Amino acid sequence: MLNKYAIGSLALALALSVPIHAGATTLLFNDFSSTSGLQLNGATAAINPGGQGVLDFNGDRVLRLTNDLGQSGSAFSTTAISLDTDASFSTRFEFRITDQQNGGADGIVFVVQTVSNTAGGAGGGIGYFGLPNSVGIEFDNWFNAGFDPNANHAGIDLNGSITSNPTVLLDPIAQLDSGNVWTAWIDYDGASDLLEVRANITGVRPATALMSSTVDLVSVLGVTDAFVGFTSGTGAAGGDHDILSWEFRSTFNPIDAPEPSVLGLLALGLVGLAARRRNQR
Numbered sequence: 198m199l200n201k202y203a204i205g206s207l208a209l210a211l212a213l214s215v216p217i218h219a220g221a222t223t224l225l226f227n228d229f230s231s232t233s234g235l236q237l238n239g240a241t242a243a244i245n246p247g248g249q250g251v252l253d254f255n256g257d258r259v260l261r262l263t264n265d266l267g268q269s270g271s272a273f274s275t276t277a278i279s280l281d282t283d284a285s286f287s288t289r290f291e292f293r294i295t296d297q298q299n300g301g302a303d304g305i306v307f308v309v310q311t312v313s314n315t316a317g318g319a320g321g322g323i324g325y326f327g328l329p330n331s332v333g334i335e336f337d338n339w340f341n342a343g344f345d346p347n348a349n350h351a352g353i354d355l356n357g358s359i360t361s362n363p364t365v366l367l368d369p370i371a372q373l374d375s376g377n378v379w380t381a382w383i384d385y386d387g388a389s390d391l392l393e394v395r396a397n398i399t400g401v402r403p404a405t406a407l408m409s410s411t412v413d414l415v416s417v418l419g420v421t422d423a424f425v426g427f428t429s430g431t432g433a434a435g436g437d438h439d440i441l442s443w444e445f446r447s448t449f450n451p452i453d454a455p456e457p458s459v460l461g462l463l464a465l466g467l468v469g470l471a472a473r474r475r476n477q478r
Contacts, residue, residue, distance in 0.1 A: 222278050222447040224425070229260040229440070234275055235426065239316035239324070241270030254295070259439040262305065262324070262429035266298060269324045271316035272440075273308070273426030278447050283387020284414040284421045285449035290381055291400075291441040294338060294374040301374040302339035302434035305427060306354070307383060308332070309414070313424040317357060320432025321345075328357040328428075330418050334383055334394055335361060338373040339434060349373055351396060353410050355417060365408045371398050374436060385414060386449045402453035 224234065229250030237245055241262050245251055250258040262270045280286055292305050304323050310331035318326035321341040325333045333354040340348040344359050349372050352361020371377060382395040382402055390413050393406040415421060425445055429438040444452055 221281065221450070224274060224278075224443065224445040226260075226440075226443045228258045228442060230258045232260065232272070235260075235272045236275045236313045236424075237270075237272050238314055239270040240265070240268035241272050241316070241429075244270070253293075253437075253439060253441075257441065259293075259441050260427070260443075262427060262438040262440065263431050263435060264296070264437050266431055266433060266435045267319055268435065269316045269319035269322065269428075269430045271308070271324050271426060271428040273310070273313045273424040274445075275313060277311075277313070277422040277424055278445075280421050280423060281387065281448040283390075284418065284423070285385055285387040286425070286445065286447055287384045287450045287452055288382070288425070288443070288445040289452040290427075290443040291378055292336070292381070293376065293378050293439050293441060294436050295376050295439070296437040297374055297434075298431075298436055299434035300339075301436045302432060303341075303430050304335055304337040304339065304373065305429050305438050305440075306333040306335045307381065307426075308334075308428055309418070309423045309425050311418055311420060311423060313426075316428055317430070319430040322359060322430050324428030324430040325354060326357055326359050326430075331356060332392070332412060332414060332417055333428070334381070335359070336373055336379070336381070336396070337361075351394060351407060353392065353394070353408065353412070355412070363408050363410055367396075378441060382452060384449060384451045385412070387414060388449075390414070402451075 244261045250260045253259045306323050306325040316324045317328045335352050349367045352364035377398040380400045385392045390411050392412045393409045395403050
């Protein structure tokens with residue numbers, strides 16, 4: 198049985214291991230049985246009727262951004278979110294691209310922007326092209342000459358441009374449109390202006406970022422209140438672009454990142470308690 202000293206050590210361990218952010222906003226969709234809180238635009242609105250996502254081939258409710266050729270669609274938070282100091286945020290989401298048509302295209306973009314009820318250009322625009330005051334992280338599965346390095350890459354886009362800088366080639370063994378579930382982690386620390394992107398098909402957060410860039414998000418947006426969500430687009434090729442789950446935090450609070458162990462801190466407290474008892478003998 199724990200005495201008051203051990204209980205105090207446990208309370209301290211819990212307090213040290215759980216970050217506290219007053220006034221933070223969290224969006225959490227474990228699935229899309231309901232799309233309440235999201236503004237659906239373009240093709241996305243027609244694909245997800247009745248305020249809910251659609252059933253995928255596993256019987257799961259997903260947010261389907263596109264499902265045919267020549268489409269542009271998006272889903273954004275219905276209200277602007279007040280981002281933390283210097284517009285910091287952290288997000289994690291799962292996505293999958295299936296049912297390829299004519300080779301499959303064009304990808305998914307996670308977007309922070311200042312307008313909720315809009316979608317950008319179709320095809321190679323990935324539903325993002327032409328959205329001003331925005332930052333987008335694209336996962337692109339189609340090669341558009343003059344814009345893309347290949348048909349399996351990720352990139353950071355600014356102000357509606359689809360000319361990514363930087364861009365990174367993804368593992369050729371893990372194609373974006375292979376039907377695998379991809380997990381992405383995106384973190385922005387406004388104090389350092391560092392934007393980091395991680396992604397893989399294991400679902401385990403990598404220690405090292407896939408790509409990073411210095412971005413002054415406040416200058417890009419012009420405000421610290423923003424709408425967050427996803428865009429997609431298809432052209433002469435297409436597919437089902439699905440978001441399976443999504444968590445967004447309006448602070449720099451990386452999701453799945455290792456934190457100090459409660460058990461480790463408790464152990465330190467118990468060591469101190471044992472020493473105290475020895476001294477009291």
